[in-house]
Amino acid sequence: MKKPITLIFLIILALNSFSQDIDIYQKKKNSNYELPYLNSQTSFEEFQLLNRTLRLQDMAYAAVVPGYVHFKVKEPIVGYSMVALRTAGYGGILYILNDGSFSLTELINNSPSSSADVDKFNQQKTIAYASLGLIFSTYLFDWIHGKHRLEKKQERIRYKYGVKLNLAVQTDQSGNFNQPMLGVRVNF
């Protein structure tokens, strides 16, 4: 009796185990094989937008690639702005590192050595805070605003085709149902 129970347990375990996925939302099947039902007027861009979801791994990518979410949401102008701002942020950090007068930790902790030039320290502190602010704010903006834009766009697409589908079978202005029927009608 023990053997069949162990076998059943092993089968259940095998069915519920998946290949490695860094995301916490695991997919139980490969959705790439599913052919979606699409409205005949759907453009490829609309299909792409509907098909895209922001997942945990995208959050990690957005930290590395500036403007990643906005590029994914098909808003390249905002995406490139993010690239420019993040580059400016990295530029500021590089300037501090290249100058070498103070370390980044010193500047952030606001703890200059006793022999430090106070004016220079304050100047570099401003640059450090501004640069780090730019890097983090662009990352957060990219993630939060990008997610908001994607949801808005998806809502608009779903609304458009959903309403059209209903409008096609609703009653006309005189209250008649526009459903397939047989009969003879003469228009004058």
Next chain:
Amino acid sequence: MKKFIFLIILIPIFNLGKAQNLQSEYRYLCLVKSQSSQLIKDNLRNAEIYADSLFLKDIPQTELAALFFKELGDNYSAIGKADLALFSYLRQRFLYPNDSISLYVEQQMRINATKLNMDNQSTEYLIQRSSHYNLSSEKETNTNKLLYSSIQIETKNLSTLLLHYLDLAKFKNFTPSDFILKWEDVSRMHMPLKYKIDYVNRDFKSLNNKQQERYYCTLTRFYIQQKAWGMAQETYQKLKNLQPEKPKNKPCLKARIDLHL
């Protein structure tokens, strides 16, 4: 007998299917007209696809088609695209004339013409020309009239759509008038809008030297864009031969032709 009965059943269902599509498109245009401009903009691509099919096919629901074009014009008007709104109203009046909405459409045409800075005389001429009693029973003639009238209100946005309609007309084996064909030539080569009318209204030989030079320059640039190097070289030679005693050199064009850039 069985085949005949089967056909009788199929034809109404087929017509109903088409009516439903047109109806849903028309109703959706009505629905979004008063909503956010983004919803209107999102739908215009779909509406234009349907407008193309209305141009290509002869459908029995002419009243619904007229209402559809009227609503399309209203949608364009709502997002501030007066030129495209005016073109939609013209499409309604030339392709699917309907007297019951005529007064409303005329009023909307006047409003949108004002936004395009058109003078009253031109607007009234456009309205008169597109009136039901001035139309022919032939779709080909009406299409030519539509294109001719639309060229008079042409803007940068409208050019692409007009060229697309000209393609559709050719697909239907319609013969465009000489005026339209001349306009097509200069439009395809991307002649700037402000100079276009000189080349359409006048014979090429009657143009002055500067205008001829501009024509050849634009044509050469067009051939370069199309990577038709032989044609570009030929046109460039014509440009140089315009004034043999004082040949104009365009080093930039010459370099692009020679280097195939």
